[in-house]
Amino acid sequence: MAEPEWESLEQCLEKHLPPTDLREVSALHRRIEAIVEVAAMCGVNIICFQEAWTMPFAFCTREKLPWTEFAESAEDGPTTRFCQKLAKKHNMVVVSPILERDGAHGDVLWNTAVVISNSGAVLGKTRKNHIPRVGDFNESTYYMEGNLGHPVFQTQFGRIAVNICYGRHHPLNWFMYSVNGADIIFNPSATIGALSESMWPIEARNAAIANHCFTCAINRVGKEHFPHEFTSGDGKKAHKDFGYFYGSSYVAAPDSSRTPGLSRTRDGLLVAELNLNLCRQVNDVWNFKMTGRYDMYARELAEAVQPDYRPHIVRE
Numbered sequence: 001m002a003e004p005e006w007e008s009l010e011q012c013l014e015k016h017l018p019p020t021d022l023r024e025v026s027a028l029h030r031r032i033e034a035i036v037e038v039a040a041m042c043g044v045n046i047i048c049f050q051e052a053w054t055m056p057f058a059f060c061t062r063e064k065l066p067w068t069e070f071a072e073s074a075e076d077g078p079t080t081r082f083c084q085k086l087a088k089k090h091n092m093v094v095v096s097p098i099l100e101r102d103g104a105h106g107d108v109l110w111n112t113a114v115v116i117s118n119s120g121a122v123l124g125k126t127r128k129n130h131i132p133r134v135g136d137f138n139e140s141t142y143y144m145e146g147n148l149g150h151p152v153f154q155t156q157f158g159r160i161a162v163n164i165c166y167g168r169h170h171p172l173n174w175f176m177y178s179v180n181g182a183d184i185i186f187n188p189s190a191t192i193g194a195l196s197e198s199m200w201p202i203e204a205r206n207a208a209i210a211n212h213c214f215t216c217a218i219n220r221v222g223k224e225h226f227p228h229e230f231t232s233g234d235g236k237k238a239h240k241d242f243g244y245f246y247g248s249s250y251v252a253a254p255d256s257s258r259t260p261g262l263s264r265t266r267d268g269l270l271v272a273e274l275n276l277n278l279c280r281q282v283n284d285v286w287n288f289k290m291t292g293r294y295d296m297y298a299r300e301l302a303e304a305v306q307p308d309y310r311p312h313i314v315r316e
């Protein structure tokens with residue numbers, strides 16, 4: 001892919017973003033720059049940020065403006081250019097989940113993760129496959145289910161994939177990345193305590209076990225307040241915030257071990273050393289891919305999704 005023109009970040013942001021968003025995005029870029037600096041000191045090879053990391057998780061509001069103004073081109077938006085610089089400077093693969101505006105295809109918005117090689121080139125992008133319709137997560141007001149399938153990116157440091165947030169509740173989503181050869185599946189998320197905290201420690205960990213791969217569950221922290229009230233459609237009082245994003249990011253391994261979680265309340269950088277040989281070693285012991293009977297499920301599922309399918313229930 002072509003080398004980006006290295007204009008300054010400020011120039012680039014000014015050209016692409018309205019003034020209010022510019023301040024916010026610019027501050028987040030600076031914060032991430034400092035965190036990536038520390039990651040580089042720790043020898044990190046691949047880094048992944050939280051879901052929609054350049055913006056408030058404003059999809060609960062169902063208001064289009066100003067939030068849609070945070071959307072950027074995955075290929076050459078200011079955030080991608082910023083991450084390209086980081087990747088090249090630190091020889092680090094960067095996974096950057098953003099709100100994407102696809103200018104080449106009707107200006108449509110997507111929830112996207114851009115994967116940038118340690119060379120600084122944009123390796124590609126992947127989109128959130130499952131869009132929540134639960135509680136305040138009204139994301140289908142903004143974008144629809146991803147249309148790029150389950151790409152796996154071959155990097156110098158291993159084959160990686162990105163299962164964005166709500167996709168972690170869907171075992172087949174993890175599975176397809178694994179079928180395509182992922183050693184590490186990142187799960188950049190934005191989720192809140194009341195809704196999912198009890199599920200959080202289980203889902204990515206179980207996916208690592210079931211798919212003989214590493215998984216990295218990444219959540220945001222803190223509370224975000226919005227100017228206008230919104231309701232959750234549950235008869236309860238209108239409110240101006242989502243509730244607590246509980247952090248607790250962790251990495252899980254195919255042998256069922258996991259790291260401790262990051263803080264529930266503070267920003268953090270979790271550095272983990274992954275021995276990718278473990279994927280094949282565990283695979284050779286447990287053989288889930290060999291014993292999976294995928295042809296049988298493929299046949300049965302192909303039938304089950306037909307509108308005239310009659311569930312196989314045996315009655316007296």
Ligand SMILES: NC(=O)NCCC(=O)O
Pocket residue numbers: 051132137164165166167189190191192195196
């Ligand atoms: N960001 C997102 O998809 N959140 C949905 C809630 C959840 O999956 O816990």
